[in-house]
Structure formats: C-alpha cells, structure tokens
Amino acid sequence: MSDAEPSAEEWSLPDDRPAVREALIAWYEDDHREFPWRRTDDPYEILVSEVMSQQTQLGRVVEAWEEFLERWPTTADLADADRADVVGFWTAHSLGYNNRAKYLHEAARQVQGEYGGDFPDTPAELQELMGVGPYTANAVASFAFNNGDAVVDTNVKRVLYRAFDVPDDDAAFEDAASDLMPEDRSRVWNNAIMELGGVACEQTPRCDEAGCPWREWCHAYASGDFTAPDVPTQPSFEGSRRQFRGRVIGTLREYEELEIDTLGHRIRVDYAPGGQYGRDWLTGLLSDLESDGLVELDRDGSDGPVARLQR
Known part of the structure; x- marks a missing residue:
C-alpha cells in the first residue's frame, strides 16, 4: 500500500447504497456487451x-x-x-x-x-x-x-479504488465488494460491476462516453485523479513458454511420438541440441508437461529420449 492510500478507517461507501446499487444494475441492464454465456444459467x-x-x-x-x-x-x-x-x-x-x-x-x-x-x-x-x-x-x-459472493477481480478493484477510495488491500476490496452487493442478486450484480470496470472504468477511463452510472458518487471523477492499483500485464504469448508447450502438444498429436531432437527442430527454427534452446531446454519443457499428465517422456529410447502424448 502506498503512503497516499487511505487506511481502512478513512474510506467508506456512500450512505445511499440502494441508489448506488440500482444505478449500476439499471445501467447494465440497459446496455452491455453481448456474450453468449451471459444468456445461459x-x-x-x-x-x-x-x-x-x-x-x-x-x-x-x-x-x-x-x-x-x-x-x-x-x-x-x-x-x-x-x-x-x-x-x-x-x-x-x-x-x-x-x-x-x-x-x-x-x-x-x-x-x-x-x-x-x-x-x-x-x-x-x-x-x-x-x-x-x-x-x-x-x-x-x-x-x-445466483448463489455467489461478490466477485473481486482486477476490474472490480480498479472501480472500488477510484470510486470509493478503497485502499489497495485485498481484505478491504473483499469487504467493500461484499457490502455493496445486494442480497440474492449475485448474478446480475457481478456481471454489472465487472462490466463497469471493463467498458467505463478501464485503465484509461471513459466515464462520460460510457455513461458511468457512478459519476455522482465517484471520488476519482470529482477530483480528476484516476490513479489505480498497478495491474500486472500478461506476458507476450509470442516466444513464450506457453506458446512452445502448445506447439509440443500440437506436434505430438500429429506424429504421436518423436525423438526429442526431431521434436525440437519441429517446434522452433533455432533449436540446436547443445544450444540455449536445445535438449536441456526442451527436456525441461517436456518434464513440466509430464508433471501435468499431458506427455510421456521415455528417457531410455535407443536413439535418445522419446516424447509422446499421454493417453
């Protein structure tokens, strides 16, 4: 928590919470992004x-x-x-x-x-x-x-931090989110507050453009200070370990089993058995997949280690 953040004793939610709740739900029900899983229970x-x-x-x-x-x-x-x-x-x-x-x-x-x-x-x-x-x-x-607790994800934290000066503290976010959520309405409430963070209170806010329903209560909107907790960024997929895990699985689905060096050359153009991205690197990747129950690694193959999908 930074020095500028309010303590748990200094922040408080608006007194007219029913109005806060209904404003958000009405905003969400009037217009929101359409995803097919929002139309099913x-x-x-x-x-x-x-x-x-x-x-x-x-x-x-x-x-x-x-x-x-x-x-x-x-x-x-x-x-x-x-x-x-x-x-x-x-x-x-x-x-x-x-x-x-x-x-x-x-x-x-x-x-x-x-x-x-x-x-x-x-x-x-x-x-x-x-x-x-x-x-x-x-x-x-x-x-x-419709039987859940208040959802607290990155978007919800950003909203609570800006709107009500809730400190960057997991327990405080949990308390504030729970206090705000109307009883027995977790389905619409959690969808609505996540939607607010996803389309109006993004890292770069769109308060007026998105018609944020909380502008009259929002401390950030009143002050113009839209500071928010740091949000970890997703590592790039290109060149990531995650990408090569996927390539291993995809290649083994096609060939069923491959000697490790043959597999290495098929998943990356710069594979070199003794190089930075060589046998040691690929064995580590395969060992992780083996631990996850996705790959079998036969380390005693006659021509060297052999990898295959686990069945």
Missing part, C-alpha cells in the same frame, strides 16, 4: 466460459466456446471424450495452458461420477472440482445459481 456452459477466459480475450473466446459446446455439449459428453482430443482443441484455439483443458476434462468426470451429473451449487462445493479455484467457483455459483 447452465453451470457447465458457464464453467467452460470461465476457464477459457482466464488467459484469452473475451472476443476470441466466443468462437472457441461455441465450437467446444457443439463438440461436447454436456458434461457427460466431455467426460466420455478422449483427453488428447480435448487438449488438442485447446491448443488449436490458443486458449492458454493446456493443463486447463485436462482439469476441465477431469472436472466433467467428477460431476458425472461423484455428483450424478448435477453440478454443486455453492462456491465451497464447486472448489472440489479439479482445477476450480475460488474465483472460478464463485463465478459459476453466481452466474449459474
């Missing part, structure tokens, strides 16, 4: 959208989400799928770390095997699913069952 469809959105821009997620659900429309369909096919879909659509596909597949199997095909409906229960952390569990509980 199916927990499976919402879980897929949440997992896909973790590392991918929402505009790019729409096509992938629709194609995924066309191929595997229910948890039963996904649970019965070949995991390599699910991982291959993930790679082909550049949806981030492939272990997310593996976890989504395992979660579908849990829903079918442990819950009789019915999703748990509380944040605590949803966290029992493979790969589902607190944020995703709360989002699914909110948007599928």
Whole structure:
C-alpha cells in the first residue's frame, strides 16, 4: 500500500447504497456487451466460459466456446471424450495452458461420477472440482445459481479504488465488494460491476462516453485523479513458454511420438541440441508437461529420449 492510500478507517461507501446499487444494475441492464454465456444459467456452459477466459480475450473466446459446446455439449459428453482430443482443441484455439483443458476434462468426470451429473451449487462445493479455484467457483455459483459472493477481480478493484477510495488491500476490496452487493442478486450484480470496470472504468477511463452510472458518487471523477492499483500485464504469448508447450502438444498429436531432437527442430527454427534452446531446454519443457499428465517422456529410447502424448 502506498503512503497516499487511505487506511481502512478513512474510506467508506456512500450512505445511499440502494441508489448506488440500482444505478449500476439499471445501467447494465440497459446496455452491455453481448456474450453468449451471459444468456445461459447452465453451470457447465458457464464453467467452460470461465476457464477459457482466464488467459484469452473475451472476443476470441466466443468462437472457441461455441465450437467446444457443439463438440461436447454436456458434461457427460466431455467426460466420455478422449483427453488428447480435448487438449488438442485447446491448443488449436490458443486458449492458454493446456493443463486447463485436462482439469476441465477431469472436472466433467467428477460431476458425472461423484455428483450424478448435477453440478454443486455453492462456491465451497464447486472448489472440489479439479482445477476450480475460488474465483472460478464463485463465478459459476453466481452466474449459474445466483448463489455467489461478490466477485473481486482486477476490474472490480480498479472501480472500488477510484470510486470509493478503497485502499489497495485485498481484505478491504473483499469487504467493500461484499457490502455493496445486494442480497440474492449475485448474478446480475457481478456481471454489472465487472462490466463497469471493463467498458467505463478501464485503465484509461471513459466515464462520460460510457455513461458511468457512478459519476455522482465517484471520488476519482470529482477530483480528476484516476490513479489505480498497478495491474500486472500478461506476458507476450509470442516466444513464450506457453506458446512452445502448445506447439509440443500440437506436434505430438500429429506424429504421436518423436525423438526429442526431431521434436525440437519441429517446434522452433533455432533449436540446436547443445544450444540455449536445445535438449536441456526442451527436456525441461517436456518434464513440466509430464508433471501435468499431458506427455510421456521415455528417457531410455535407443536413439535418445522419446516424447509422446499421454493417453
């Protein structure tokens, strides 16, 4: 927390909270970005959208989400799928770390095997699913069952920090978000406040242009000081370890198994067995994928180590 930030004792939410709440909900319901997962309360469809959105821009997620659900429309369909096919879909659509596909597949199997095909409906229960952390569990509980807590993501923190001088402190953000959210309305509320941060209170604010409904209460709008907590930037995908993990999976799907040097030359043009991006680098990458249950690495092959997809 910087020296200029208010302490927990110095910040407070507006007294007329019902007006604050209704202004935001009315703004959201009047006009918001249309995403297909906002038109469903199916927990499976919402879980897929949440997992896909973790590392991918929402505009790019729409096509992938629709194609995924066309191929595997229910948890039963996904649970019965070949995991390599699910991982291959993930790679082909550049949806981030492939272990997310593996976890989504395992979660579908849990829903079918442990819950009789019915999703748990509380944040605590949803966290029992493979790969589902607190944020995703709360989002699914909110948007599928209207049974969630207040969502606190980067956009929400920015809004609360600017509008009500909430300090850059996780506990303070949680308290403020919870105090603001109207009871039994987590579905519309969490969508609305995230939308506010996504289209009006961005890093470069668009208060008047987006018709921000909180301008009359917003401290930043009144003062002109739109400082916000630092937001970590996503590392570039091009040239990243994440990119080459995807290339490994995609290549092994095509060839099933490859000797390590052959694989190296197929995934990057500057591969050199003894170089910076050589056997040691590729073995480390494959070992990570092996730990994630995606790749098998046979280190005792007659012509050197051999990599193959795990089945």
